[in-house]
Amino acid sequence: MSRQAPTLEDVAREAGVSRATVSRVVNGVRNVDPAIQEQVRRAIERTGYAPNRAARSLVTRRAETVALVVSGAGDSSDGAQAAFAARVFADPFFGRVVAGIVGFLRPRSVHPVLMFAESAEARQEVLTYLRQGRADGALVVSTHADDPLPALLAEARLPAVLFARPSRPVRLSYVDLAHRDGGRLAAERLLDRGCREPVTISGPLAVAASQERLAGFRDTLARRGHRHVPVAEGGFTLDSGIGSMTDLLAQHPDLDGVFAANDLMAQGACQVLREHGRRVPDDVAVVGFDDSTAALDCRPRLTTVRQPVEDMAAEMARLLDDHIHGARTRPTSVVFAPELVVRESA
Amino acid sequence: MSRQAPTLEDVAREAGVSRATVSRVVNGVRNVDPAIQEQVRRAIERTGYAPNRAARSLVTRRAETVALVVSGAGDSSDGAQAAFAARVFADPFFGRVVAGIVGFLRPRSVHPVLMFAESAEARQEVLTYLRQGRADGALVVSTHADDPLPALLAEARLPAVLFARPSRPVRLSYVDLAHRDGGRLAAERLLDRGCREPVTISGPLAVAASQERLAGFRDTLARRGHRHVPVAEGGFTLDSGIGSMTDLLAQHPDLDGVFAANDLMAQGACQVLREHGRRVPDDVAVVGFDDSTAALDCRPRLTTVRQPVEDMAAEMARLLDDHIHGARTRPTSVVFAPELVVRESA
DNA sequence: GTGAAAGCGCTAACAT
DNA sequence: ATGTTAGCGCTTTCAC
Numbered sequence: 108m109s110r111q112a113p114t115l116e117d118v119a120r121e122a123g124v125s126r127a128t129v130s131r132v133v134n135g136v137r138n139v140d141p142a143i144q145e146q147v148r149r150a151i152e153r154t155g156y157a158p159n160r161a162a163r164s165l166v167t168r169r170a171e172t173v174a175l176v177v178s179g180a181g182d183s184s185d186g187a188q189a190a191f192a193a194r195v196f197a198d199p200f201f202g203r204v205v206a207g208i209v210g211f212l213r214p215r216s217v218h219p220v221l222m223f224a225e226s227a228e229a230r231q232e233v234l235t236y237l238r239q240g241r242a243d244g245a246l247v248v249s250t251h252a253d254d255p256l257p258a259l260l261a262e263a264r265l266p267a268v269l270f271a272r273p274s275r276p277v278r279l280s281y282v283d284l285a286h287r288d289g290g291r292l293a294a295e296r297l298l299d300r301g302c303r304e305p306v307t308i309s310g311p312l313a314v315a316a317s318q319e320r321l322a323g324f325r326d327t328l329a330r331r332g333h334r335h336v337p338v339a340e341g342g343f344t345l346d347s348g349i350g351s352m353t354d355l356l357a358q359h360p361d362l363d364g365v366f367a368a369n370d371l372m373a374q375g376a377c378q379v380l381r382e383h384g385r386r387v388p389d390d391v392a393v394v395g396f397d398d399s400t401a402a403l404d405c406r407p408r409l410t411t412v413r414q415p416v417e418d419m420a421a422e423m424a425r426l427l428d429d430h431i432h433g434a435r436t437r438p439t440s441v442v443f444a445p446e447l448v449v450r451e452s453a
Numbered sequence: 454m455s456r457q458a459p460t461l462e463d464v465a466r467e468a469g470v471s472r473a474t475v476s477r478v479v480n481g482v483r484n485v486d487p488a489i490q491e492q493v494r495r496a497i498e499r500t501g502y503a504p505n506r507a508a509r510s511l512v513t514r515r516a517e518t519v520a521l522v523v524s525g526a527g528d529s530s531d532g533a534q535a536a537f538a539a540r541v542f543a544d545p546f547f548g549r550v551v552a553g554i555v556g557f558l559r560p561r562s563v564h565p566v567l568m569f570a571e572s573a574e575a576r577q578e579v580l581t582y583l584r585q586g587r588a589d590g591a592l593v594v595s596t597h598a599d600d601p602l603p604a605l606l607a608e609a610r611l612p613a614v615l616f617a618r619p620s621r622p623v624r625l626s627y628v629d630l631a632h633r634d635g636g637r638l639a640a641e642r643l644l645d646r647g648c649r650e651p652v653t654i655s656g657p658l659a660v661a662a663s664q665e666r667l668a669g670f671r672d673t674l675a676r677r678g679h680r681h682v683p684v685a686e687g688g689f690t691l692d693s694g695i696g697s698m699t700d701l702l703a704q705h706p707d708l709d710g711v712f713a714a715n716d717l718m719a720q721g722a723c724q725v726l727r728e729h730g731r732r733v734p735d736d737v738a739v740v741g742f743d744d745s746t747a748a749l750d751c752r753p754r755l756t757t758v759r760q761p762v763e764d765m766a767a768e769m770a771r772l773l774d775d776h777i778h779g780a781r782t783r784p785t786s787v788v789f790a791p792e793l794v795v796r797e798s799a
Numbered sequence: 800g801t802g803a804a805a806g807c808g809c810t811a812a813c814a815t
Numbered sequence: 816a817t818g819t820t821a822g823c824g825c826t827t828t829c830a831c
Contacts, residue, residue: 202542223555239503
C-alpha cells in the first residue's frame with residue numbers, strides 16, 4: 108500500500124533488458140538466453156515484482172477465475188441470502204464439491220469466486236460478472252430443480268457447467284450420477300440381508316435425483332416381489348430424516364429395512380430407530396446415500412451408496428476449462444457410477 | 454463468446470457522445486445533462502454493454518474482490534488440500550462466516566475468492582494473489598493457533614482482517630468473542646440448575662479460544678466452590694465429543710452437568726449420554742457453544758452460548774473495507790459479547 | 800457540462 | 816534471441 112508496486116518496466120531497467128524479454132521469462136516463453144533468463148529472474152527477486160493481473164487480463168482476455176455459483180430456487184427474497192448460504196454450507200456435500208473443484212483448479216492457478224444466486228437479482232449479478240470478464244466461466248450447483256440460471260447462462264452463451272442434469276434440457280455440459288443405479292444398489296443390499304419390509308425416505312420429489320433414486324429402489328424391489336413400498340418424502344436435512352422415520356415407524360411398525368436418499372436423513376433415521384428401541388442393523392437395516400462425513404458421524408457407521416462427489420466436481424472444472432479454451436464446443440455430459448460402501452448399518 | 458463484446462467506444466458512437474461522457478454515466482458521476490444521461494442509458498441497453506473490469510481495475514487499482522482465506526496449521530502436505538477443504542466445510546461455523554461476509558460485501562459489489570492456505574506453498578499463493586492486485590485484501594479464518602499467515606500478511610503490509618486474535622501479536626485488525634464470558638455463562642447456567650458435579654469437554658487447548666472458554670468456566674465454578682472440575686480435551690468434532698463424553702462418564706459416573714466447548718461436541722455428548730441411559734437434561738444438563746445449526750439438530754435441542762458469527766464476519770468485512778479505502782490506518786479489534794440461549798438441554 | 804488525450808501495465812506482432 | 820511498438824478498454828485530468 109505504501110510505495111508504488113514495481114512494474115515490468117522497473118524490472119527491465121534493473122536487468123538491463125527490454126520489457127518484452129522480462130515478459131517472456133515471466134510467462135515461461137522459450138527463446139530466451141538462459142543467462143539473460145537468470146539475470147531477469149534475479150532482477151525480479153530484487154525488485155519484488157509481481158505482475159499486475161488487471162493489465163494482463165486486459166490483453167489476454169482471461170481472468171483466470173471461475174464463478175462457483177450455488178444457485179437456489181425461483182424467487183426467495185434477497186434478504187434470505189444469509190440463511191441460504193448457511194443452509195448450503197451445512198450440507199457436507201458442498202464441502203466435497205469445493206474440494207474437488209479446488210483440487211483441479213489450483214494447479215492451474217485459477218481461482219473460484221463464490222456466488223449465491225438465490226434471487227432474480229442475484230442471478231443477474233452472476234451474468235453481469237461473467238460478461239464483465241471477471242470470471243471466465245461458471246460452475247453451477249443448483250439446490251432446486253427449477254433453477255432458472257442454467258437457461259440464462261446458455262442463452263447468453265456464457266461458458267458454464269452444471270452439477271446434475273437440469274430439469275429442462277439446456278445446451279450446457281453437466282456431470283451427474285447414475286442415481287437409478289444407486290437406488291438399485293440400496294435395494295439389493297437390503298434384500299440380500301433378508302429384509303422383508305423395506306421402506307424408504309426419499310429426497311424432495313421435485314428433484315430429479317430423488318425421483319431416480321426412488322425409481323431405482325422401487326423397480327428393483329418390485330422385480331423381487333415387493334409391489335408396495337412405503338415412502339416418506341424428506342428434504343435432505345437431518346430434521347426431515349427424523350420426521351420421516353418417525354412417521355414411517357408409526358405406520359409400519361414391522362419395517363426392517365430403510366433406504367434414506369442421503370446420509371443426513373439416514374443419520375436422523377438411525378437416531379429415531381434407536382430411540383424406539385430398534386437396533387441397527389439387527390432389527391432394522393439402514394442404507395444411506397452419498398457417503399458424506401455424516402456417514403461416519405453416524406452411529407452405527409452408515410452403509411451407504413457412494414457418490415464420488417470430488418471426482419464429479421473435478422470433472423466439472425475440467426469440462427469448463429475445456430470450454431473456456433475452446434477445446435470443446437458442444438455440450439457434454441459425464442455420468443458417474445455409484446458404488447455401495449458397506450459399513451455397519453446394513 | 455462469439456462476437457466481440459461492445460466497449461465504451463461502441464456505446465459512445467451509438468449515443469453520439471464521447472467515451473468520457475459514457476464513462477461518467479456508467480459510474481454515476483454528477484455533472485451530466487439528464488437528457489444525455491438518458492440517451493446514453495438507452496445506448497447501453499441497445500448494445501448490451503458491460504464494462505470490462507480488467508480495464509477499469511487497471512486504472513482504478515482496485516479489484517473489488519477480497520480473498521476469503523481459510524488458513525490451516527503449519528505444514529500439512531499439499532495433497533491434503535481436499536481433505537482440508539472438506540473438513541472446514543463440515544463445520545457449520547464456516548457457513549455462518551460466509552453468510553456474514555457475503556451479506557456485507559454483496560451490496561457493495563465486492564466478491565469473495567475462496568482460498569485455502571494449509572501449506573507453505575498455498576500461503577505464498579495467497580500473498581502473490583494479493584500483490585498481483587487480484588484481490589484488495591484478505592479475510593482470514595485460521596483453524597489453528599500457530600497459523601503463520603497473519604504475520605506474513607502484516608509483514609507484506611497487505612490489508613487483512615482476522616477472525617479471532619492471533620496467538621502471537623500481529624499488526625492486523627481482528628474481530629473476536631469474549632470467550633471467557635461465554636465460559637462463565639455456561640457455568641452459571643449449570644450452577645443455577647443445581648448441578649453438583651459439572652464437567653467439561655474443552656476445545657483443543659492449543660487454540661486460545663478453547664483456553665479462555667475453559668478458564669471462564671473454571672473460574673466461575675471455583676468462585677462458587679467447585680475447586681476441581683474434570684476436563685476432557687476435544688477437537689471440536691462430533692467424534693471427539695463422543696470420545697470425550699465416554700471417557701468422562703467412565704471416570705465420573707456421577708456427573709450431572711456438561712459444558713462442551715462447541716455444539717458439535719455437545720451433540721456427540723448428548724448421543725453418548727442417551728446411549729448410557731442418562732436423560733438430558735433431567736439426569737445430566739448439557740450446555741454447548743456457538744449456537745450453530747448443530748444446536749438445533751441435536752435432540753434435545755441444545756442450550757448453548759451464542760457466538761454472533763454472522764455479525765462478527767460482517768464486521769470483519771467492514772474493517773477490511775475501511776482499511777482498503779484508507780478510512781482506517783491502525784489495526785483495530787472488535788470484541789463481541791456472547792449470549793446464553795436457553796433451549797432444552799440445560 | 801462535454802470532449803480530447805494521456806496513460807494504467809501488460810502481451811504479442813513485427814522488426815531486427 | 817531480443818527490442819520496438821501498437822494496442823487491450825477504461826478513467827481522469829485538463830481544456831473548452
